[in-house]
Amino acid sequence: MNAPQHETIDQVIGRVRGQDGVSPSITVTDIDGGHRITIIDAAHPSGQTVDVMDGTDGTSPTITVTAITGGYRITITDVQHPEGQSVDILHGAKGDKGDKGDTGNGIDHIALTSSAGVVDTYTVYYTNGDTWTYTVANSSESSADRIIYREEDPHPSGYLGNAVNDLQTALALIITWITQTEADWGDRISSLESSRTTDEGRISTLESTATSHGTRLTTAEGKIVSLEGRATTAEGNITKLMSRTEIEAGSVTLTNSQAFPFNDSQVTVPLVTERASQNYIVDYEVTAAVGNVGDIIVSAKLVNGFKLEYTGSASSVTVKYQVFGGMA
Numbered sequence: 366m367n368a369p370q371h372e373t374i375d376q377v378i379g380r381v382r383g384q385d386g387v388s389p390s391i392t393v394t395d396i397d398g399g400h401r402i403t404i405i406d407a408a409h410p411s412g413q414t415v416d417v418m419d420g421t422d423g424t425s426p427t428i429t430v431t432a433i434t435g436g437y438r439i440t441i442t443d444v445q446h447p448e449g450q451s452v453d454i455l456h457g458a459k460g461d462k463g464d465k466g467d468t469g470n471g472i473d474h475i476a477l478t479s480s481a482g483v484v485d486t487y488t489v490y491y492t493n494g495d496t497w498t499y500t501v502a503n504s505s506e507s508s509a510d511r512i513i514y515r516e517e518d519p520h521p522s523g524y525l526g527n528a529v530n531d532l533q534t535a536l537a538l539i540i541t542w543i544t545q546t547e548a549d550w551g552d553r554i555s556s557l558e559s560s561r562t563t564d565e566g567r568i569s570t571l572e573s574t575a576t577s578h579g580t581r582l583t584t585a586e587g588k589i590v591s592l593e594g595r596a597t598t599a600e601g602n603i604t605k606l607m608s609r610t611e612i613e614a615g616s617v618t619l620t621n622s623q624a625f626p627f628n629d630s631q632v633t634v635p636l637v638t639e640r641a642s643q644n645y646i647v648d649y650e651v652t653a654a655v656g657n658v659g660d661i662i663v664s665a666k667l668v669n670g671f672k673l674e675y676t677g678s679a680s681s682v683t684v685k686y687q688v689f690g691g692m693a
Contacts, residue, residue: 469615470495471637489612497614497687543582550575613638613688616652617673620681631674633665636688640668645691647671653683 389406399418405411426443436455442448470493479486483503488496553571619630647663659677661684668691675682 468492472612472614475612489614491614543585550578611638611692614686616683616685618653618681618683619673619675621675621679625678628674628676628678630682631672633670634673634686635670636668640688640691641693642691643668646689647673647686648689649673649684649686651682652685653681654679655681658682 389404392403394401394403396416399416401414401416403412403414405413424444426441429440429442431438431440433453436453438451438453440449440451442450470491473490473492475487475489477485478488478498485501485503486498487501488498490496613636615634617632617634619632621628621630623629643666645666647666649661649663651658651661656679657677658675658679660675662674662676663671664674665672673684673686675684
């Protein structure tokens with residue numbers, strides 16, 4: 366018998382080894398309206414091709430926002446929805462009520478603080494501790510009219526007839542005259558009493574002169590009574606005038622949410638004390654601002670309030686105001 370033949374390991378590997386593989390190659394070339402992809406591999410040595418054409422131009426969507434009752438409507442229009450799709454976004458529910466604001470600033474009292482000649486100075490004391498000063502100019506005539514003007518006004522247009530000052534001056538002159546006259550006659554009478562040898566004719570003359578002076582004293586007393594009456598009338602007129610010039614002050618912050626040149630800062634400022642007419646004056650001062658203020662405008666004056674606004678681009682303006690007159 367023949368002995369069995371045994372293969373080496375290399376012989377076995379050589380017998381079962383396959384053919385070498387072929388890696389595919391891919392090329393891309395431009396063609397009219399697109400690209401051509403060519404793939405060459407062992408099964409397709411001449412290559413396989415596939416053409417990939419360019420797609421049509423797309424259409425960008427359009428988005429519009431319109432105001433509706435209670436909110437806004439967003440509309441999106443694209444290729445798939447040429448008539449548009451809409452979604453409504455409504456305002457949220459009203460928020461909780463805010464905290465109570467700070468206490469306002471009012472007038473505590475008004476006091477006469479100084480006098481110089483015919484000019485009286487009054488000071489207005491506010492509840493927050495601030496003060497404001499104005500003056501009252503009194504004329505030398507006996508007029509019952511009074512005009513109040515600001516301390517910085519160099520040319521006041523009218524004056525108060527200072528009947529009270531006139532009265533005081535007249536009374537002082539009359540009292541001085543009476544006192545001097547009484548002193549003179551007292552000296553003369555003392556001299557006559559000490560010298561009883563003076564003849565009766567001279568005494569009669571002196572008595573006659575004394576009677577004449579008595580008549581003058583009576584006339585002076587009548588003038589005093591008349592001046593006192595005029596003083597009472599002047600005091601009444603002063604009281605009326607002070608009631609007509611009641612001052613109301615406060616502060617308000619105006620805000621603007623619009624872009625320049627638009628502005629929505631107008632607010633209504635109510636008056637605590639209702640005026641008798643719309644003929645009152647609103648004085649104002651800007652105490653704080655965020656941005657350009659422009660002009661401050663006072664409009665729509667009514668007996669119970671007025672409107673206040675500014676024309677600039679500021680987002681916030683704080684205005685301190687004072688209201689004069691309109692009480693008669």
